[in-house]
Amino acid sequence: MSDLTTFREEIRSWLNDNCPESMRTPVTQEEQVWGGRNVRFASTDAKLWFDRCVEKGYCVPDWPKEYGGAGFDRQQTRIFKEEMARLGCRAPQVNLGIWMAGPAILEFGTEEQKREHLPKIARGEIRWCQGYSEPGAGSDLAGLQCRADSDGDDYMINGSKMWTSGADESDWVYCLVRTDFDAPKHNGITFLLFDMASEGVDAKPIELITGETHFCQTFFDNVRVPKKNVLGVENQGWTVAKRVLQFERNMMSDMESSAVRAAVTPRSSAIEHIGLVDGKLADPIFRQDIARHEIAKRALDKTQQRMADEFAEGVGDMNVATILKYVGTEEEKRKYELILKIAGEHALGWSGDAFSDDGFSDEELQLTRDWLSSKTHSIAGGTSEIQLNIIAKRVLGLPENTTVDKGGK
Ligand SMILES: Cc1cc2nc3c(=O)[nH]c(=O)nc-3n(C[C@H](O)[C@H](O)[C@H](O)COP(=O)(O)OP(=O)(O)OC[C@H]3O[C@@H](n4cnc5c(N)ncnc54)[C@H](O)[C@@H]3O)c2cc1C
Structure with missing residues (x-):
């Protein structure tokens, strides 16, 4: 048996033994654990899962052990993520420290800065x-x-x-x-x-x-x-700032695995609201739209994986993060528009007095919020228009548009 096969089995068995059942379900924004001096846990299981991961360095599996990580190499990190996804485990901690500040300190920081900040991020002590x-x-x-x-x-x-x-x-x-x-x-x-x-x-x-x-x-x-x-x-500082934007854009191209894994997908919504006939979705147009979305999502996942591999081998092009951010966040918006069309009136829930008699479930209210949130992702971390400008200039090498400012973000 190869070392990596043994490693996979060890990770799988550790996750099976240590990830509480309730931490293997989709997570809402309110349930996320952000870490920090005022860290909040929505349940005792969330705290247990967080504590167990912190002890193993699993909040930042690819960081060196001396800074609080698990010290996994590229292949081990990928296996770890695959096993987390296979079981549906929630991220134990989400934090801009993990996604952006930490990687920037690892790359640009002095030894003193690394020792001061990285272990605190890994242990979820500072948000x-x-x-x-x-x-x-x-x-x-x-x-x-x-x-x-x-x-x-x-x-x-x-x-x-x-x-x-x-x-x-x-x-x-x-x-x-x-x-x-x-x-x-x-x-x-x-x-x-x-x-x-x-x-x-x-x-x-x-x-x-x-x-x-x-x-x-x-x-x-x-x-x-x-x-x-x-x-x-x-x-x-502009050099560091641009690098951090690349980390951010990379993270944002795949919000689902980085932070929030939504409970509702176009497929699950269609099964619930339209139903199946002979094992097939009853509406051929939605069937086609869902297939288009799932193909786009699969292609994005594969490209992300390829990008991670190329980076690990030192041949990656950081501009790819810009392309993935643009494609990922635009697809996320299309996904929620599709779910909304499928769910119809069930997706029009809101809180407040005017809606209190309408009997929307928590899940339906969450769906409306997620749909609205999806619109912010193509703005945060630099708008889609700016990503297109960067792609035009740095990837395609097109001449600069001299009539507008270049737009740094
Ligand atoms: C949910 C969310 C979270 C955020 N969190 C943070 C955060 O934690 N920290 C932080 O610092 N910032 C944060 N931001 C801010 C975000 O980075 C900015 O909103 C974004 O960079 C756009 O800047 P702006 O809002 O000033 O819009 P503007 O720059 O004023 O842009 C307005 C419109 O003009 C377009 N535009 C502007 N310039 C050009 C151009 N040269 N070519 C073509 N079109 C152009 C834009 O695409 C946009 O449609 C967040 C934003 C959101 C939505």
């Missing part, structure tokens, strides 16, 4: 948020104005960030600040890490169309941050 966008800098991210003025060994931060997901519940932020106002805009940016509990930080939640308030406008008023918290080099 991270992203301070990139500003009221006047979204797609044109490099135009950001939040400033960091030198004051001895520290910077003083002043300005405001916009759409900061989870800022009011996060412990640390990785933040883009301007440290040189005279340099060309991409050259005066610094990538800074700091504690959201610092004096002068204020996060004000913004309510979304879904009724949730998961992001904030964040204000910095004379926030003192040690210069040793720069990740990478002062004024060269």
Whole structure:
């Protein structure tokens, strides 16, 4: 028996023994475990599953053991993910630290920064948020104005960030600040890490169309941050920022396995609301639409797998993350439009007095929220239009459009 076959059997048996039954079901946004100083668990099973995974380094299986990971190589990581998916295990922890801050620290951090931050992310002790966008800098991210003025060994931060997901519940932020106002805009940016509990930080939640308030406008008023918290080099933060966007876009191209695994799919919705005749879906048009979606999803999964393999072999092209983000998030929107058409009036649930007599189930209410949420994914992490601009410029090598700004995000 090969080493990898033995490894697979060990992982399978560990998951069977340790993942509680209730953690093998689809997860809603409310049930996700975000980690952090104020970590919340929706059930005792969620805590048990989290604790067991933390102990083994399974929140970050591919990180080195010395930083809290399981130290798995590429093939082992893939097997681990396959076995998690086979059993339907929930991610034990979701956190921008795992997806973005941690990988950036692994790549650009000093040894001191790695030892300080990575084990805390792996153990779910610190929740991270992203301070990139500003009221006047979204797609044109490099135009950001939040400033960091030198004051001895520290910077003083002043300005405001916009759409900061989870800022009011996060412990640390990785933040883009301007440290040189005279340099060309991409050259005066610094990538800074700091504690959201610092004096002068204020996060004000913004309510979304879904009724949730998961992001904030964040204000910095004379926030003192040690210069040793720069990740990478002062004024060269754009390089780190772009890399983090690639991590983000890669993660967002496959939200289902990264974060939320939805309970409802076009197929399950069709079986429930349309029904089968002789084992076939009764409506041929929906049958065709569902087949189209499932083929697109399968192709995306395979391309993601190929991309991961190419990276592990050092021949990957990071621009592929842009293509996958565009394709993945647009397909996600089409998927929810399709589910909505199939479910008909069952997908029009909402909470509040006007709907309280209509008897929508929790699952139906969740579906409406997920449909609305899907629309945000082609905006967050850089809009679809910006992804198309990047593909045109960096992948296809087309000449630049000189009539509009390039759009950093
Ligand atoms: C759910 C969600 C979570 C988010 N979380 C975070 C977070 O945690 N941290 C953070 O920093 N930011 C976050 N964002 C912000 C996100 O990164 C920005 O919304 C995004 O980059 C777009 O910027 P903007 O909203 O300023 O829109 P704008 O840049 O003003 O764009 C408006 C429209 O113009 C189009 N457009 C702009 N420039 C061009 C161009 N050059 N060519 C073609 N079309 C163009 C855009 O595609 C868009 O349709 C989040 C956003 C969402 C929706």
